[in-house]
Amino acid sequence: xxxxxxxxxxxxxxxxxxxxxxxxxxxxxxxxxxxxxxxxxxxxxxxxxxxxxxxxxxxxxxxxxxxxxxxxxxxxxxxxxxxxxxxxxxxxxxxxxxxxxxxxxxxxxxxxxxxxxxxxxxxxxxxxxxxxxxxxxxxxxxxxxxxxxxxxxxxxxxxxxxxxxxxxxxxxxxxxxxxxxxxxxxxxxxxxxxxxxxxxxxxxxxxxxxxxxxxxxxxxxxxxxxxxxxxxxxxxxxxxxxxxxxxxxxxxxxxxxxxxxxxxxxxxxxxxxxxxxxxxxxxxxxxxxxxxxxxxxxxxxxxxxxxxxxxxxxxxxxxxxxxxxxxxxxxxxxxxxxxxxxxxxxxxxx
Numbered sequence: 001x002x003x004x005x006x007x008x009x010x011x012x013x014x015x016x017x018x019x020x021x022x023x024x025x026x027x028x029x030x031x032x033x034x035x036x037x038x039x040x041x042x043x044x045x046x047x048x049x050x051x052x053x054x055x056x057x058x059x060x061x062x063x064x065x066x067x068x069x070x071x072x073x074x075x076x077x078x079x080x081x082x083x084x085x086x087x088x089x090x091x092x093x094x095x096x097x098x099x100x101x102x103x104x105x106x107x108x109x110x111x112x113x114x115x116x117x118x119x120x121x122x123x124x125x126x127x128x129x130x131x132x133x134x135x136x137x138x139x140x141x142x143x144x145x146x147x148x149x150x151x152x153x154x155x156x157x158x159x160x161x162x163x164x165x166x167x168x169x170x171x172x173x174x175x176x177x178x179x180x181x182x183x184x185x186x187x188x189x190x191x192x193x194x195x196x197x198x199x200x201x202x203x204x205x206x207x208x209x210x211x212x213x214x215x216x217x218x219x220x221x222x223x224x225x226x227x228x229x230x231x232x233x234x235x236x237x238x239x240x241x242x243x244x245x246x247x248x249x250x251x252x253x254x255x256x257x258x259x260x261x262x263x264x265x266x267x268x269x270x271x272x273x274x275x276x277x278x279x280x281x282x283x284x285x286x287x288x289x290x291x292x293x294x295x296x297x298x299x300x301x302x303x304x305x306x307x308x309x310x311x312x313x314x315x316x317x318x319x320x321x322x323x324x325x326x327x328x329x330x331x332x333x334x335x336x337x338x339x340x341x342x343x344x345x346x347x348x349x350x
């Protein structure tokens with residue numbers, strides 16, 4: 001689904017206001033219509049058509065009666081007192097509520113956040129606005145995705161930063177069905193559970209699926225065993241924090257850059273970069289030759305000509321070029337071994 005246009009968002013905002021003020025509007029309209037019927041049929045000073053009677057009721061509500069004088073009919077006399085009291089009460093309540101919505105907008109109060117979130121469709125919900133959650137939110141915002149955040153702790157240090165991105169924040173427990181409904185889970189495309197509590201993330205994931213079965217659910221889990229079981233059992237991608245962090249520790253210890261590891265089907269692949277070394281077997285060879293010989297995929301090459309995404313098979317690699325490579329760990333070790341100069345001391349592979 002495409003994201004809603006500005007006109008559609010304004011239309012939804014108008015519908016939201018009509019829904020919020022539905023009872024005051026109903027009461028006001030009934031007062032005018034029924035009061036118009038009463039005065040049209042019963043006012044004896046002079047003949048009124050129905051439109052004139054309705055107009056007279058509106059003026060009477062605002063204490064500006066346009067009829068000749070106080071009616072002689074006893075059954076109309078209470079209307080002269082009740083219509084202004086009830087009508088002005090309804091109007092005053094509506095004005096106060098509208099003013100509060102404007103005030104809530106300026107102060108980013110929860111009521112305004114819930115209203116903005118209710119306008120979203122085909123969006124992504126992020127549960128947890130901690131350090132990891134903030135990175136996820138910023139990444140999604142940079143991609144132009146519509147995001148709604150659910151955060152339990154209103155005093156979290158990153159809340160202002162999230163709201164500065166124009167992202168609505170729902171304060172509440174992500175496990176609560178009501179909280180997720182306020183975030184628009186029924187209309188969301190995906191939900192990311194990024195809190196630091198495995199059970200909270202799992203509970204919230206199941207609640208989201210209960211409200212919106214087709215929603216795509218992604219969970220952050222610390223327990224590797226739980227992550228391995230949850231993913232296949234519930235068809236929910238579960239990201240193990242320890243598994244994601246491991247490449248960073250390996251890179252820091254070995255001096256290599258291992259950006260990410262992931263599964264494609266039943267194959268475990270890694271994404272690394274390799275600097276082509278002078279005197280090594282990679283120097284002077286084409287991208288196609290290296291890929292065929294080592295069973296890897298070179299997705300980017302940075303050299304004297306700049307950065308090339310998906311370089312052609314006929315591109316030749318030179319000394320100090322940097323290539324971004326995807327492949328199984330065993331093949332990447334072979335590639336790194338081939339990259340060593342013939343006269344270099346033996347190095348331990350990946």
